[in-house]
Amino acid sequence: MEPSRRSRRPRPGGLALKATGLLCAGLLVSGCSSGGSSTDVSMAGPSSATPKQLERYYGQKPRWRECGAPGFECATLKAPRDYAKPDAGDVRLAVSRKRATGGERHRIGSLLVNPGGPGGSAVDYLQSYAALGYPGEIRARYDMVAVDPRGVARSEPVTCLDDRRMDAYTQTDTTPDDAREKTALVTAYKGFAKGCEKRARALLPHVSTVEAARDMDIARAVLGDEKLTYVGASYGTFLGATYAELFPGRVGRLVLDGAMDPSLSARRMNLDQTAGFETAFQSFAKDCVRRADCPLGRKSPADAGKRLKAFFTSLDRAPIPAGDPGPAGGRKLGEALATTGVIAAMYDESAWPQLRDALSSAMRQQDGSSLLALSDSYYERDGDGRYANLMYANAAVNCLDLPPSFRGPRDVEADLPAFRKASPVFGEGLAWSALNCAYWPVKATGRPHRIKAEGAAPIIVTGTTRDPATPYRWAKGLASQLASARLLTYDGDGHTAYGRGSTCVDRTINAYLLHGKTPKTAKRCS
DSSP states (O other): OOOOEEEOEEOOOGGGTTSOOEESSSEEEOOOOOOEEOSOGGGGOOTTOOOGGGHHHHTOOOOOEEOSSTTEEEEEEEEESOTTSTTSOEEEEEEEEEOOTTOGGGOOEEEEEEOOTTTOOHHHHIIIIIHHHSOHHHHHHEEEEEEOOTTSTTSSOOOOSOHHHHHHHHTOOSSOOSHHHHHHHHHHHHHHHHHHHHHSTTTGGGOOHHHHHHHHHHHHHHTTOSSEEEEEETHHHHHHHHHHHHOGGGEEEEEEESOOOTTSOHHHHHHHHHHHHHHHHHHHHHHHTTSTTOTTOSSOHHHHHHHHHHHHHHHHHSOEEOOOOSGGGOOEEOHHHHHHHHHHGGGOGGGHHHHHHHHHHHHHHOOOHHHHHHHHHHHTBOTTSOBOSHHHHHHHHHHHHSOOSOSSHHHHHHHHHHHHHHOTTTHHHHHHHTTGGGGOSSOOOEEOOOOOOTTOOOEEEEEEEEOSSSOHHHHHHHHHHSTTEEEEEEEEESSOOTTSSOHHHHHHHHHHHHHOOOOSSOEEEO
């Protein structure tokens, strides 16, 4: 899907919860991408050989140094900026690891992790969560490793706007009511794209998922592993599946949690994700209306949705104070930021109490500060008003991986009935958010396609039945394509499954990572 103000890829949950998960749409998330790059795949070489042009990258020796919290090491790897022209310059990749706690004797190898996005920092995820919060038996047997993908965080990050302009961008109205507001939205998208082109011109054509997967193979070799062991969440599943497509013979144990379907177009993925957020909201509303303090009433989930939509409409007309200390009285909570705040809470049911409180404050007390805080967390905006590069990288990858959902406002208008049907609450805004990539300065190199990865070792594909960001049908789609996939279903709410409290899911994945055991057939857990 494509980038936009509200459009990131699915936000990982469970073990990936402390990481980033965006996926599709426009200003919100930055669209979901699942296409492959058209760059010459032959450069990847056969699974057993390294192309001569790439030998210096595969043979590099990292210089590890202490970094972050005690026990972590960091290094910088190099990869060709353009795999079609390996001699035309390098891109520097940040890598971090924490050695297996069980010692060298019991060590299996390296376990690479990616939290999703695209644009989520794998290094941050490793150091703040995965290397500390993954099951102890996993951390005892594996060096826990992360590489920030090209264009992300510490790996030559793509930037597009200064913080002041990004504040304005995130407040752009994505439910335009007239020609003036439509023009303003298009102008915002064009300004974002021009900012990316100006600030990241050289790298922007080379941040595709295919290139990131090739970088991951260099990391595998440099770490000394014959095959890749990997846990990818959300967008990280597409990165992992792409790796399996390029290097099936180098697949060790791959867990693809909260899976994306690479055969779908950007428009289809945005529409599916819109329906996914509606499903998640209905689960939230069903829980909310049973409670005496529900700010959306106690009549029914359908009525709760109507009340929330009416609240958004009122904010479109008259934003409310949000306690923001910025200039000119700071930001107020308008429809755009409020919608983002609600969507942020859909990724994990543990955020539902926070959302109820935030909605109560905003709807009953005209205090938008809590919803604004949820929105800021989604955009990775800190207390000093600084943005991480998550949204910029998210757009850059998504717009390169797939052709845009729409070519212009008329296309969006024609598709509004389908998006409104998919989600009466979020549909209109998510449809307009999917317009972002129409104005991207670099032509997409990827296309929707099925990934089979013939010859790869068994791969576990995990899907959650009421996942808002990566709908369950995507997991079924990817599992049906991969020649060696085993589908693991989690019957539950939230984004992703591993580490979300299901003993069945966790035991299955742990047994696979530790002993290579996979279910003989598709398995369902609760």
